[in-house]
Amino acid sequence: MPKASTIKAKEGTKAQLLEAGARIMTEKGYNHTGILEILQETGVPKGSFYYYFASKEDFGLRIIDDFAEAYSQTLDEYFKDTSLSPLNRLRKYCEDGRKKFEAQECRKGCLIGNLSQEMSDQSEIMRVRLEEVMNGWRDRFADCLKEAQKQNEIPARYDAKALAEFFLSGWEGAVMRSKVTKSTKPIDTFIKMVFEKLFVP
Amino acid sequence: MPKASTIKAKEGTKAQLLEAGARIMTEKGYNHTGILEILQETGVPKGSFYYYFASKEDFGLRIIDDFAEAYSQTLDEYFKDTSLSPLNRLRKYCEDGRKKFEAQECRKGCLIGNLSQEMSDQSEIMRVRLEEVMNGWRDRFADCLKEAQKQNEIPARYDAKALAEFFLSGWEGAVMRSKVTKSTKPIDTFIKMVFEKLFVP
DNA sequence: AACACATTAGACCGGTCGTCTAGAAATGTC
DNA sequence: GACATTTCTAGACGACCGGTCTAATGTGTT
Numbered sequence: 068m069p070k071a072s073t074i075k076a077k078e079g080t081k082a083q084l085l086e087a088g089a090r091i092m093t094e095k096g097y098n099h100t101g102i103l104e105i106l107q108e109t110g111v112p113k114g115s116f117y118y119y120f121a122s123k124e125d126f127g128l129r130i131i132d133d134f135a136e137a138y139s140q141t142l143d144e145y146f147k148d149t150s151l152s153p154l155n156r157l158r159k160y161c162e163d164g165r166k167k168f169e170a171q172e173c174r175k176g177c178l179i180g181n182l183s184q185e186m187s188d189q190s191e192i193m194r195v196r197l198e199e200v201m202n203g204w205r206d207r208f209a210d211c212l213k214e215a216q217k218q219n220e221i222p223a224r225y226d227a228k229a230l231a232e233f234f235l236s237g238w239e240g241a242v243m244r245s246k247v248t249k250s251t252k253p254i255d256t257f258i259k260m261v262f263e264k265l266f267v268p
Numbered sequence: 269m270p271k272a273s274t275i276k277a278k279e280g281t282k283a284q285l286l287e288a289g290a291r292i293m294t295e296k297g298y299n300h301t302g303i304l305e306i307l308q309e310t311g312v313p314k315g316s317f318y319y320y321f322a323s324k325e326d327f328g329l330r331i332i333d334d335f336a337e338a339y340s341q342t343l344d345e346y347f348k349d350t351s352l353s354p355l356n357r358l359r360k361y362c363e364d365g366r367k368k369f370e371a372q373e374c375r376k377g378c379l380i381g382n383l384s385q386e387m388s389d390q391s392e393i394m395r396v397r398l399e400e401v402m403n404g405w406r407d408r409f410a411d412c413l414k415e416a417q418k419q420n421e422i423p424a425r426y427d428a429k430a431l432a433e434f435f436l437s438g439w440e441g442a443v444m445r446s447k448v449t450k451s452t453k454p455i456d457t458f459i460k461m462v463f464e465k466l467f468v469p
Numbered sequence: 470a471a472c473a474c475a476t477t478a479g480a481c482c483g484g485t486c487g488t489c490t491a492g493a494a495a496t497g498t499c
Numbered sequence: 500g501a502c503a504t505t506t507c508t509a510g511a512c513g514a515c516c517g518g519t520c521t522a523a524t525g526t527g528t529t
Contacts, residue, residue, distance in 0.1 A: 077387050080476090094389050098300040099517065101455070114478050114520095123517065183448040184385045198448050199346065217468050225465065233438070233461040236454050240441025244433070247384040247399050253437050260434040264466060265290050279505090302485065315508045318488065 081119045083109045085112055089130045093178040096185050097127055103160065127182075128196055132180055135200040142207050154214035154266060157208070161238070169182050173249045180203075180239040205231045221266045234261060269335045272368035282320045290331045294379040298328055298384050328383070329397055335379055336401040355467060358363050358409070360457050362439070364450055369443065374450045380405075381440040406432045422467045437460060 075111040087109045102123060106113050145160045168176070175181075179200055186193045209231035216223045221230075237257055242254045244253035288309045293301045303324060307314050321327040347359045369377070376382075387394045410432035416422045422431075435467055439457055445454035 096297070096299065096386055098297065099390065102518090103516075112477055112479075114480095115476065117518070117520095118476060176385075180363055180444065181385060184377075184382060187447040187450075189300065192449060194450070198450075201448060225461075229457045229461065232443075232454055232457045233436050236441035236445040236450070236458060237434070237438040238441065239444055240437035240439065241434075243381065243385050243440055243444075244437040245400070246388040247395060247402060249388075249395070249399075253433055256430045256433045257437060260426075260430065260466070262422075266460070303487070304485070313508055315489090315510065319507060364519090435483065 080111055080115065084111060084116070084119060084126075086131050086132055088126060089134055089183065092127070092130060093175045093181060097182060104155070124190060124193065124209060127186075127193060128217060131182065131193070131196050131200060135203070135217075139203070142204070146207055146211050151162070153218060153230065154220040154262075157215075158262060161253050161261075164238075165254050167256065168245060168254065169251050172249065173245055176242045176246050177239060196216055201235065206233045208234055215266075218266065222268050230265075233265075237261065271462075279314055280327060281316065285317070286331055289327060290335055290379060292375045292418050293328070293331060294382060296381060297448060299386065303327075312368050325391060325394065326456060328387075328407075332380070332383065332394070332401060333398050336404070340404070343405070347408055347412050351423060354419060355421040355463075358412055358416075359459075359463060362462075365439075366459065368456050369446060369455065370452050374446055374452065377443045377447050378440060381443065402436065406436045409435055416467070420469065423469050431466075438462065
């Protein structure tokens with residue numbers, strides 16, 4: 068009996084469930100994703116699911132938390148990179164997002180954005196959590212834009228938080244349009260407009 | 269027997285189904301909306317549904333078509349209103365959209381936008397139809413912006429179609445953010461940024 | 470070995486889903 | 500008014516869902 072690997076698999080069960088859940092829900096949404104499907108993909112038996120999670124909603128909430136935590140580190144990589152100017156950090160973030168989206172054939176998009184659209188009217192508890200996560204992102208963008216204002220990369224006459232909200236919602240909308248057109252053009256247009264017209268002195 | 273009203277009800281059965289379907293799907297999405305639910309709301313018996321529609325997907329497609337046709341007239345009301353300047357037509361469109369969204373307690377949002385997000389990766393035939401509808405809107409916006417360029421309301425150095433795409437995706441994103449924050453603030457910010465920064469000479 | 474505790478097995482439930490077919494009701498034709 | 504045709508309805512059907520349950524198994528401690 069491979070004792071060590073068995074133990075390792077067990078320890079990772081919850082994480083496996085969360086990973087598969089996030090991946091499948093990003094593509095298929097919350098309602099269209101079945102627990103059975105996640106169980107089959109991970110090889111975890113059905114009986115175990117409700118040992119780890121109280122309900123599907125609880126599962127969804129933990130997926131959001133997990134994703135938010137991991138993504139926070141991704142944001143660090145971009146926004147703590149002092150080798151680039153604040154605006155160029157944002158630009159790199161956009162361009163890498165574009166590349167990633169293209170690499171997955173203009174599918175899926177953003178887990179948090181998708182769930183926000185789908186779940187805001189369906190589950191108040193998920194809505195609140197989703198709002199917190201996205202507000203956190205907006206505030207990160209706002210910090211970056213404030214920095215850009217300090218360095219005179221962008222005009223100081225607009226509230227950085229409003230600019231960040233506009234940027235975030237515009238990005239999410241562009242991703243949605245890119246999904247439905249199966250092309251990166253809407254994202255390309257977003258990047259062009261933001262950096263050539265919106266973020267100019 | 270109230271023959272006339274019976275006949276009328278029958279003639280309207282399909283339209284009733286489509287109306288209720290559009291209303292419920294706007295709020296709950298395609299996957300989370302049950303046919304039974306629509307049937308109960310309209311009083312139409314279950315067996316009738318598949319007489320009028322080949323499948324749920326076909327039903328969804330017809331809802332999209334119906335909505336697109338009706339919405340095209342709504343767009344006419346705004347964009348054929350020559351008593352306003354082109355930019356003010358667009359502004360009125362935004363502000364009325366904001367009011368409508370607020371009136372329904374920051375819920376629902378845009379049927380086509382919601383379905384685009386939800387269905388693009390799930391049904392190719394719906395994706396294509398959704399893309400056509402939204403591209404049509406974008407082109408209407410672009411025509412309005414071209415007119416605005418002619419009248420020197422906005423700078424001519426940007427392609428009106430790109431501007432329109434940016435406007436459309438930004439609007440959809442702002443509605444999504446407003447749904448999740450249960451506030452019109454993201455929409456307000458969008459309107460402010462678009463008309464004070466993006467659409468300025 | 471005996472114990473408590475963590476985890477898994479998988480049957481089971483009530484419910485809803487989308488689909489289908491038989492036939493009732495309405496309509497048209499002669 | 501009888502018959503044929505089309506239009507519409509009734510409700511059963513099987514598949515699958517999220518969620519729950521009890522029994523069994525594995526693990527670590529003493």
